[in-house]
Amino acid sequence: MDSFELNKVAGAVLGTCLFVMAVAVVSDAIFETHPPEEPGYAIAIPEATSTGESEPAPAATPLPVLLANADVSAGENGVRACQACHSFEKGGPNKVGPNLYGIVGAAVLGHADFNYSSGMKEWGADKTWTYANLDAFLENPRKEVPGTAMSYAGIKNDEKRADVIVYLRSLADNPEPLPEVQKTAEADTGTATDAAPAGAGDGAAAEGGDAAGGAASGDASGDAASGGDAASGQSGDSAPAAEGAPAGDAAPAGDAAPSGDAAPAEGSGNAAPEQKEGSAAPAESDPQKDAAVQGGADGFVKLVAAANPDDGKRAARACVACHTFEKGGANKVGPNLWNVVNAPVLHVADYNYSKAMKEWGADKTWTYANLDEYLEAPTKVVKGTKMAFAGIRKEEDRAAVVAYLRSMADTPAPL
Structure with a gap:
């Protein structure tokens, strides 16, 4: 290709670019836009009238009251899923989790022959299973005891936890006194x-x-509450009556x-x-x-x-x-x-x-x-x-x- 042909191609490209730029300039002149004085749409929001006092949140029922009104039979039904991992009868064997007879008031690491998780050993070294400890643990085991090996999501309902706890309480020769x-x-x-x-x-x-x-x-x-650390299983039927x-x-x-x-x-x-x-x-x-x-x-x-x-x-x-x-x-x-x-x-x-x-x-x-x-x-x-x-x-x-x-x-x- 000679120089004349190259000049024609270059001229065509430049001419095209100039044309596009000219079109843009003319378009801006024809369709001129102005930014709005207030962006968006104004939405009228009624002003809340303040009474000066915030609505109080409903008070949680104290644990002693929940325990006083709890149902042992409902607690027995609530622990059936735990029988795959725990035994509840007196002298029963440890399974995936420890035996839970006499758990209320007992030392957290009360079974010398059970291999508790490192999380439970650290948390429960100087603790006993008080009503408060059981309540907190049963609500959310992993939150209460980080590192616990117990595979149990917890019982979120306060009344159901209380039912389970009073059932665990009944598993003893001399049940612990309820909190005042x-x-x-x-x-x-x-x-x-x-x-x-x-x-x-x-x-x-x-x-x-x-x-x-x-x-x-x-x-x-017994009950589903974790008796130490072990996982509370999901199935199982034969809960001792x-x-x-x-x-x-x-x-x-x-x-x-x-x-x-x-x-x-x-x-x-x-x-x-x-x-x-x-x-x-x-x-x-x-x-x-x-x-x-x-x-x-x-x-x-x-x-x-x-x-x-x-x-x-x-x-x-x-x-x-x-x-x-x-x-x-x-x-x-x-x-x-x-x-x-x-x-x-x-x-x-x-x-x-x-x-x-x-x-x-x-x-x-x-x-x-x-x-x-x-x-x-x-x-x-x-x-x-x-x-x-x-x-x-x-x-x-x-x-x-x-x-x-x-x-x-x-x-x-x-x-």
Whole structure:
């Protein structure tokens, strides 16, 4: 190609560029734009009127109140997924996670033969499984214990966590006392509770309405709470059936260390209850053993006659959180127990008994035989009762409690 041809190509390219630039200049002149004085569209937003006070957030229910109103049976159902990784029965083996019997109040690293994760060892070296620790851990295990090996997302619902914790509490020979309730709102049963500390002792005072027992040791199976560190598995069915009764009509309320002896009302005293119709036990030998040999209802009545109400009073200390015993005493989580022996099961007109107790006790009275059976295994006698009480296994202990209840009357029931 000669130089003339190259000049023509270069001229064409330059001419094209000049043409494009000219078009741009002319277009800007024709379509001149001006920036808006105010960008965008004005949106009228009504001004919020301030009252000077912000709306308070709803207060969270305190843990002691949640525990006082928790349901043991619901907690048992809530831990089924954990049975793949934990055993719950007394003396049960460690699995992926440690055995959880007696976990409440125990040392976090309480199983010497279990290999806890490094995260749990660091966090729990000097801790015990208190109610607060369990609550925080069950809500979010990995947040509470960074590095824990437990593969469990946690229980976000406060009430469900409380159900699980009271179920774990029932898995012990001597359940830990519940934390003290300073003041509670109305419980599910419709009764307001005020505080009284409730210990979890051996025997317990019979609940005259829905339940006849105070707090005793629960034999049940365990809970999903992590007992140390291990993962709480996801499946599994065979949870050991808990003997502890669900919390409800007479659930341990509040908690607490017993606030002293439940004050005996006018009829109570240190001496054995008034004995009538030849019910006095023989002075010689061991009256309780002699009575026990008789067996049956008569044998239990003779045990009651021979029992010391003061022993029953001590055994019933754990019940003062849920019941009052004095004449004219208020209903709490459970009904007032004054004059309960030989009274109708539904004897407190202004108390909201559970549906199960209403059905079972509609035409019954609290006889010595009824009290004996109910105190031994409340949930077996009244299926569906909400009382969180495992029962009193020893017949002599039940007789002492009934003797104490019998003394709570202006005129003790005949033996």
